[in-house]
Amino acid sequence: MFKIAHISDIHLPASKQGELRGVYPYSRLEKIIQQIDPKNYQAIFFTGDIAQGGNLNAYQLFCDAMKKIEIPCYFIGGNHDDEVMMKNVLSTHQNFHFEKIINIDGWTFIFIDSVKKGSIEGYVSEEEINFLKQLLKTIKPKQQIAIVVHHHLFPVGVPAVDKYPITNAKEVWKVIRAYDQIKLIVYGHVHESYSGRKEHVSLESAPSTSFQFNHKFEDHHDRTLIGFKEYTFDADGYLAATHWLAVH
Numbered sequence: 268m269f270k271i272a273h274i275s276d277i278h279l280p281a282s283k284q285g286e287l288r289g290v291y292p293y294s295r296l297e298k299i300i301q302q303i304d305p306k307n308y309q310a311i312f313f314t315g316d317i318a319q320g321g322n323l324n325a326y327q328l329f330c331d332a333m334k335k336i337e338i339p340c341y342f343i344g345g346n347h348d349d350e351v352m353m354k355n356v357l358s359t360h361q362n363f364h365f366e367k368i369i370n371i372d373g374w375t376f377i378f379i380d381s382v383k384k385g386s387i388e389g390y391v392s393e394e395e396i397n398f399l400k401q402l403l404k405t406i407k408p409k410q411q412i413a414i415v416v417h418h419h420l421f422p423v424g425v426p427a428v429d430k431y432p433i434t435n436a437k438e439v440w441k442v443i444r445a446y447d448q449i450k451l452i453v454y455g456h457v458h459e460s461y462s463g464r465k466e467h468v469s470l471e472s473a474p475s476t477s478f479q480f481n482h483k484f485e486d487h488h489d490r491t492l493i494g495f496k497e498y499t500f501d502a503d504g505y506l507a508a509t510h511w512l513a514v515h
């Protein structure tokens with residue numbers, strides 16, 4: 268049995284005092300990190316949008332906030348990130364990784380890039396889909412697989428975020444649904460904790476560490492809750508839990 272913490276959509280501005288939609292993302296990230304006891308987790312997954320504007324200072328601030336965390340951290344980019352800058356800054360830290368595939372105790376985690384440069388919505392490139400297809404051809408019948416991606420494949424019921432899903436989700440889903448070994452898709456981008464199901468695959472999103480988009484109204488967001496998700500994996504499957512922190 269092992270646990271993974273899942274953190275997403277931090278949206279750091281260029282300074283610690285930087286404000287976004289009435290909140291201070293850096294101090295909110297610090298509050299979340301204080302909730303994470305590294306000895307309870309095998310790793311932390313970050314599913315994108317670390318920086319609000321892909322700014323160099325924002326990635327350096329992220330490294331500052333994370334300096335006491337010594338367990339492995341795995342990253343994929345979000346639509347707000349500058350992937351090259353993010354990798355340049357973060358890869359100077361020995362426990363920060365950008366692997367496409369990791370294996371832990373019978374589970375394989377596949378990190379898929381869904382960022383379409385210059386767009387809010389997602390798109391999984393032909394190259395990325397081919398990578399996934401080739402990889403899935405090699406998996407064993409009893410292997411358990413989770414896909415880790417920034418954008419959502421399926422609507423979550425909130426118009427403000429459902430405008431910007433993976434636009435070629437049908438094509439991606441066609442590949443995924445052919446494999447019973449794929450148990451789970453984890454994602455960020457939607458700024459809320461969702462648990463869902465599509466055929467044999469579970470869907471889990473992490474809340475944002477800054478603010479949530481959980482309202483049916485355009486441009487309405489919730490500044491009072493921040494959080495992260497936690498998964499406990501074993502040979503039978505996984506359990507998900509959301510850790511919420513009330514803030515003002």
Ligand SMILES: [Fe+2]
Binds near residue numbers: 315316345346347417
């Ligand atoms: Fe996003």
